Amino acid sequence: MSGRVVLGRVLADLGSTFIVDTVGEPDPARPVGGVLIYDPQDAPAQLPGAIVLGVGVYDAEDVTTLVERVAGLGAAAVVVRAPIAADATVEEAASRAGIPILGLMPGASWAQVAALLRSLLSVDEFGGEPTGDPAGEPVGEPLAGDLFALANAISALLDGPVTVEDRDCRVLAFSSRQDEGDDSRIATILDRQVPADKLRVLEERGAFRALYCDDRPLYLEGVVEKPRVAIGVRAGGEILGSIWVVVKEPLTENRERALTEAAKVAALHLLRRRAGEDVGHRLRADLLATLLEGGQGAPGAATRLGLSAQPACVLALAATDGSPVADQVVAADRIANALALHLNAIHPRTATATLGGVTYAVLPTASDEAARRVAESFLDRIGDRIYPVIGVGGIAARPEDLRRSRADADRALRVLRDRRPDLRTARLADVYVDALLLELTDRIAADGGGPPDGPLVRLRAYDAEHNTALTETLAAWLDTFGDVIAASAAMHVHPNTFRYRLKRLSEVSGLDLATSGARFEAMLQLRLAL
Structure with a gap:
C-alpha cells in the first residue's frame, strides 16, 4: 500500500467504537500499510507499517513477545483483546519499539475487525487511488477510502453516526462515533450487514419501498432503539444503495437538504466503485498472468502485486463435478472468490485470478507443505456441493521462478482431475509418477495414437x-x-x-x-x- 492512510485516521474512524484501551503513544502521522494476523508458530510476513492483530495474545509475557517480534518489521501498531495485560515490561517494550498496543473491545470478532481495517486501509497499490473491499481484496473498489471520508463528512453535518450501504444492506463505509449509536448499529458495523431481524421489520413496514420511491430523506422510529434517517442513493432511475444516520429527532429543512446533496455525491462514488471493480479485476488478472508466464515482465508485475519480497508458490484450482456447464461456471466463480477471501485472511499479499478456466493463486510461503495444508483447509470448509481440486506448485525463491511453480501446480492439478479421484489436493511430488504417465500418454498419442503391434x-x-x-x-x-x-x-x-x-x-x-x-x-x- 502507498502509505496515504495514517494511524490517526484509523484511530479516528475505529477508535471510539472498537479500541477501548491503549498502551504507548500512537503517532497519528504514521503511515499504515496493511493488516497482519499474528501466529506465534509462524514467522511474521514482511509488511512494513502493518497493524498486527494479536489473536489469542492475552498475558503480559505474550504481549511483550508480540511487540518484540514485530518491532523489526516496522509495524505501526499491535491490537490485542482488552483489557491489556499492561505491566512495566509491556510498557517498556512498547516504548522501546515505538509501537502502541491497542485494546480491542470484548465481543468483537477478529475476522470482522480485520475486514473493517482492510476497508479503511484500502489504497490502490497500482495507481494511488483508494481501493479495497470487505474481504481484503486490494484491487477492485476505487474510492472506498473516499466513501469513509464522505461518511465522516455527513456525520459532521448531521451530528450522528453514518453508514453507507449497498442494495443488499451491506455496509460499504461508516463514519466515526458509532459508539453513539445503539446495539443494532454496532451489530451492523461488526457484521458489515444489517441484522436479518431488523431487515424483516423494515420490509414489513414498507421502509425500503418508501426509501426507493422517494428522493427525500425518510425518518424512521420504533424499528430499533434509536431513530434513523435514511435516503436512497440513485443514479437516474437506478438505486445504488442508501445512507443511514442515527439521529435524535427528525432533520431540519437545512439538514434534509444537506443529506440530499450528500446522496448525489455518494452516487458518484458508488458508480466509480462499481466501474472500477471490473477494471481492477482485469488489471489484477493481467498482472498475475504476466507474473506466471515469467520473462522480463515478471519482476515488475510481482512488485505491483506486492509479491517480490519473499518466497511464494502457486495454487491451481479447478472444479471436477458433472453439473451443467452454466451452473458449473457460476459455482466455480463463487469458489474462486471464496479462495481469494480465504487466502487474504492468511496473508494480505496473496494474488488470485482466473485464467483459462483455472483459478491461480500466488501464496507467499516458504513451504509447499504449508501451502498444501492451506489448500486442504479451504477445501474442508467449502463442503462437497461442487468438487474442486487444488494442485500445489513448488516454492519459487524469485518472481521469475513462479512460472515453474505454476507448471508444477498445473501438472498436479491434471492428475487430480484425470487419474486420482481419491485426492483433492496434492503437490507435484505427491503425484509425480501419475503426471509422467499422463505426459507419456500425450507423447504416444502425438506420435501416432498408440503403440505398435505387441x-x-x-x-x-x-x-x-x-x-x-x-x-x-x-x-x-x-x-x-x-x-x-x-x-x-x-x-x-x-x-x-x-x-x-x-x-x-x-x-x-x-x-x-x-x-x-x-x-x-x-x-x-x-x-x-x-
Whole structure:
C-alpha cells in the first residue's frame, strides 16, 4: 500500500467504537500499510507499517513477545483483546519499539475487525487511488477510502453516526462515533450487514419501498432503539444503495437538504466503485498472468502485486463435478472468490485470478507443505456441493521462478482431475509418477495414437474378438505380484481357472511372464491405458 492512510485516521474512524484501551503513544502521522494476523508458530510476513492483530495474545509475557517480534518489521501498531495485560515490561517494550498496543473491545470478532481495517486501509497499490473491499481484496473498489471520508463528512453535518450501504444492506463505509449509536448499529458495523431481524421489520413496514420511491430523506422510529434517517442513493432511475444516520429527532429543512446533496455525491462514488471493480479485476488478472508466464515482465508485475519480497508458490484450482456447464461456471466463480477471501485472511499479499478456466493463486510461503495444508483447509470448509481440486506448485525463491511453480501446480492439478479421484489436493511430488504417465500418454498419442503391434495389443484384440478377460487376468496377476491365490480371489474365479488363463494369455500374446522386462512393459502399458 502507498502509505496515504495514517494511524490517526484509523484511530479516528475505529477508535471510539472498537479500541477501548491503549498502551504507548500512537503517532497519528504514521503511515499504515496493511493488516497482519499474528501466529506465534509462524514467522511474521514482511509488511512494513502493518497493524498486527494479536489473536489469542492475552498475558503480559505474550504481549511483550508480540511487540518484540514485530518491532523489526516496522509495524505501526499491535491490537490485542482488552483489557491489556499492561505491566512495566509491556510498557517498556512498547516504548522501546515505538509501537502502541491497542485494546480491542470484548465481543468483537477478529475476522470482522480485520475486514473493517482492510476497508479503511484500502489504497490502490497500482495507481494511488483508494481501493479495497470487505474481504481484503486490494484491487477492485476505487474510492472506498473516499466513501469513509464522505461518511465522516455527513456525520459532521448531521451530528450522528453514518453508514453507507449497498442494495443488499451491506455496509460499504461508516463514519466515526458509532459508539453513539445503539446495539443494532454496532451489530451492523461488526457484521458489515444489517441484522436479518431488523431487515424483516423494515420490509414489513414498507421502509425500503418508501426509501426507493422517494428522493427525500425518510425518518424512521420504533424499528430499533434509536431513530434513523435514511435516503436512497440513485443514479437516474437506478438505486445504488442508501445512507443511514442515527439521529435524535427528525432533520431540519437545512439538514434534509444537506443529506440530499450528500446522496448525489455518494452516487458518484458508488458508480466509480462499481466501474472500477471490473477494471481492477482485469488489471489484477493481467498482472498475475504476466507474473506466471515469467520473462522480463515478471519482476515488475510481482512488485505491483506486492509479491517480490519473499518466497511464494502457486495454487491451481479447478472444479471436477458433472453439473451443467452454466451452473458449473457460476459455482466455480463463487469458489474462486471464496479462495481469494480465504487466502487474504492468511496473508494480505496473496494474488488470485482466473485464467483459462483455472483459478491461480500466488501464496507467499516458504513451504509447499504449508501451502498444501492451506489448500486442504479451504477445501474442508467449502463442503462437497461442487468438487474442486487444488494442485500445489513448488516454492519459487524469485518472481521469475513462479512460472515453474505454476507448471508444477498445473501438472498436479491434471492428475487430480484425470487419474486420482481419491485426492483433492496434492503437490507435484505427491503425484509425480501419475503426471509422467499422463505426459507419456500425450507423447504416444502425438506420435501416432498408440503403440505398435505387441503382446498387449494382441491380447486386447483377442479379448474383443472372443469375449474373454485375459487382459484383466494379466492386470490382476501383476497387481498382486504374481500371487495366484490373491489374484484369482480379486477376479472371483477358482485358482486353477486363473492358472489356465495365465497360460492361455501367454500363448495368445507371446508374453514371457518370467522376464522382468516383459512384466515391466506390460505393467507400463496397462497403466497408460493404451
